[in-house]
Amino acid sequence: MSSPPQSTFASSTAIAGAHERGAFARAVATAVAGLLLLLLVLGPALAKAATNPRYIVLYKSSLPSVTNETNGLERTEGFTSERRYAHAVKGFAARLSTAQVDALKDDPQVASVTADRPIEAFDTAPLAPGETVPSGISRIEAASAETSQESPGGAVAVIDTGIDLTNPDLNAVEGTNCITPGASAQDDHGHGTHVAGTIAAGNGGSGVVGVAPGAKLYAVKVLGSTGAGTVSSLICGIDWVAANAKADNITIANMSVGSAGPIPTSCATTTDPEYAAVCRAVNVGVTMVASAGNSAVAFDGARVTVPAAYPEVLAVTAMTDSDGQPGAVGGPPACRVVEGDDTVARFSNYAATTVGAAHTIAAPGTCITSDILGGGTAVLSGTSMAAPHVAGSVALCLGSEASPGPCAGMTPAEIIDRMRADAAAHSTAVPAFGFLGDLATPAVGRFYGSLVWDGWVPAPPPPPAPDPTPADPAPTDPTVPVDPTAPDPTAPAPDPTTPAPDPSTPAPDPTTPAPDPSTPAPDPSTPAPDPTPAPAPDPTPAPSQPDPTPAPAPTPPSSSSGHGSGGSGSGAGSSD
Ligand SMILES: [Ca+2]
Numbered sequence: 001m002s003s004p005p006q007s008t009f010a011s012s013t014a015i016a017g018a019h020e021r022g023a024f025a026r027a028v029a030t031a032v033a034g035l036l037l038l039l040l041v042l043g044p045a046l047a048k049a050a051t052n053p054r055y056i057v058l059y060k061s062s063l064p065s066v067t068n069e070t071n072g073l074e075r076t077e078g079f080t081s082e083r084r085y086a087h088a089v090k091g092f093a094a095r096l097s098t099a100q101v102d103a104l105k106d107d108p109q110v111a112s113v114t115a116d117r118p119i120e121a122f123d124t125a126p127l128a129p130g131e132t133v134p135s136g137i138s139r140i141e142a143a144s145a146e147t148s149q150e151s152p153g154g155a156v157a158v159i160d161t162g163i164d165l166t167n168p169d170l171n172a173v174e175g176t177n178c179i180t181p182g183a184s185a186q187d188d189h190g191h192g193t194h195v196a197g198t199i200a201a202g203n204g205g206s207g208v209v210g211v212a213p214g215a216k217l218y219a220v221k222v223l224g225s226t227g228a229g230t231v232s233s234l235i236c237g238i239d240w241v242a243a244n245a246k247a248d249n250i251t252i253a254n255m256s257v258g259s260a261g262p263i264p265t266s267c268a269t270t271t272d273p274e275y276a277a278v279c280r281a282v283n284v285g286v287t288m289v290a291s292a293g294n295s296a297v298a299f300d301g302a303r304v305t306v307p308a309a310y311p312e313v314l315a316v317t318a319m320t321d322s323d324g325q326p327g328a329v330g331g332p333p334a335c336r337v338v339e340g341d342d343t344v345a346r347f348s349n350y351a352a353t354t355v356g357a358a359h360t361i362a363a364p365g366t367c368i369t370s371d372i373l374g375g376g377t378a379v380l381s382g383t384s385m386a387a388p389h390v391a392g393s394v395a396l397c398l399g400s401e402a403s404p405g406p407c408a409g410m411t412p413a414e415i416i417d418r419m420r421a422d423a424a425a426h427s428t429a430v431p432a433f434g435f436l437g438d439l440a441t442p443a444v445g446r447f448y449g450s451l452v453w454d455g456w457v458p459a460p461p462p463p464p465a466p467d468p469t470p471a472d473p474a475p476t477d478p479t480v481p482v483d484p485t486a487p488d489p490t491a492p493a494p495d496p497t498t499p500a501p502d503p504s505t506p507a508p509d510p511t512t513p514a515p516d517p518s519t520p521a522p523d524p525s526t527p528a529p530d531p532t533p534a535p536a537p538d539p540t541p542a543p544s545q546p547d548p549t550p551a552p553a554p555t556p557p558s559s560s561s562g563h564g565s566g567g568s569g570s571g572a573g574s575s576d
């Protein structure tokens with residue numbers, strides 16, 4: 001194919017004549033032919049590289065420079081790394097051929113080569129906004145509107161889909177984007193914003209009130225707009241946290257994400273890049289909180305769920321509360337009527353071993369109202385929603401410089417012990433605070449832990465007249481009792497100012513009708529399906545609303561035997 005050398009795309013005439021058009025066509029044809037030839041030559045190689053599986057390569061910790069070593073390996077082995085890690089771990093992620101994997105495994109500087117795998121957000125689909133829902137915040141006796149005046153000093157990294165950075169309800173700032181490096185960590189899915197709201201939504205008059213209202217949140221985006229990601233992106237996020245924890249005073253990281261993974265060994269010996277990254281972040285002082293997963297299996301059993309299964313992580317199971325109150329009288333929650341008030345959530349993973357139980361705690365995770373993209377609220381269920389209750393509680397326990405909490409100055413391991421001990425002690429002192437299936441009433445082989453408790457938070461200072469700030473629950477969502485103590489004239493019935501369980505009145509004593517150990521609370525034969533495809537929004541209001549009169553708590557339901565279907569709730573399947 002020949003083409004006049006003088007024919008170029010830069011035709012000088014404004015209206016091209018037939019000749020110019022012919023030259024133009026020839027030039028295009030030539031270019032296309034050249035491109036096709038190029039593709040014929042390079043295409044297979046390019047396509048092969050793009051379809052090679054991705055691996056996470058870890059260097060030995062003694063390696064002086066990740067950049068130099070990786071640059072060298074890229075040249076000699078002929079690959080291009082997609083992500084490099086230099087803080088939590090040393091290494092990189094890249095698509096590699098079998099030959100490249102073999103070569104890297106033989107490299108004296110390489111400690112391990114691990115196949116990447118997908119991770120997911122542990123949540124369910126949103127339900128109808130505006131549905132009457134319980135408040136996990138009040139159930140765990142977290143800070144109220146008044147006590148929230150003192151925001152915790154430390155920041156929380158939300159390792160998730162990002163955070164809605166312009167949401168006025170959230171004190172959220174850019175962390176990093178591991179999906180599109182260099183881009184904003186603005187949430188494009190909604191999961192991370194919902195999680196962020198539970199941790200630290202402010203009391204400024206919109207959305208919800210979080211456990212640690214106003215705490216600074218760093219958006220660390222490791223999941224894309226579909227809520228999916230990979231371990232390599234998760235490690236990128238943990239790497240960023242480890243690198244910036246000191247400078248940004250990040251004391252906590254919430255990971256409402258996970259995947260099946262290898263059985264953890266120990267921080268000292270592991271070659272699992274995800275585990276190594278978590279260990280490093282813990283070593284620099286970050287308390288790592290992870291959701292246990294929603295498959296109704298042991299996270300430390302035959303199907304290991306990570307990062308929850310790493311012993312250095314505070315793993316969070318989900319319990320169900322429908323009325324923001326202890327006592328198991330709330331009936332089934334509106335958004336998931338198969339669940340029962342103050343019982344384990346049927347979908348929740350749990351610990352099956354003593355090692356797993358030793359780093360597990362529970363929090364409300366069913367029908368949780370929190371912030372969504374652009375303002376407003378939505379209701380979600382999952383251990384993804386339970387974990388942020390605990391992350392916020394750790395923030396309260398750390399407190400601020402001016403007002404240190406009981407966890408101030410502790411290592412992450414000590415904080416985990418403290419949180420669990422406080423929760424267990426409170427459930428022992430006030431049995432009604434607990435839930436069916438908790439540490440006081442465990443089913444055989446299923447440890448969900450004790451319900452996290454924030455009731456130690458000092459009483460609010462003398463309330464300044466009627467709070468001038470608008471009531472917190474968004475006007476669009478007036479039925480949600482998210483703001484227990486705000487003098488909200490529009491607030492509906494359940495008066496959460498009633499101090500929950502009166503210790504002197506042993507309410508539904510979970511110890512008396514202890515669940516038959518042979519009858520695990522949640523029916524194992526009908527594990528809630530992984531709640532990703534959540535049941536359709538239940539258009540009907542909860543059949544049994546909380547008693548609008550004060551002091552609902554201590555009234556024991558006469559039938560609150562812990563036995564399977566004889567459960568306490570008034571609705572079908574409440575504690576099945
Ligand atoms: Ca708010």
Ligand SMILES: [Ca+2]
Nearest residue numbers: 322323325330
């Ligand atoms: Ca309840």
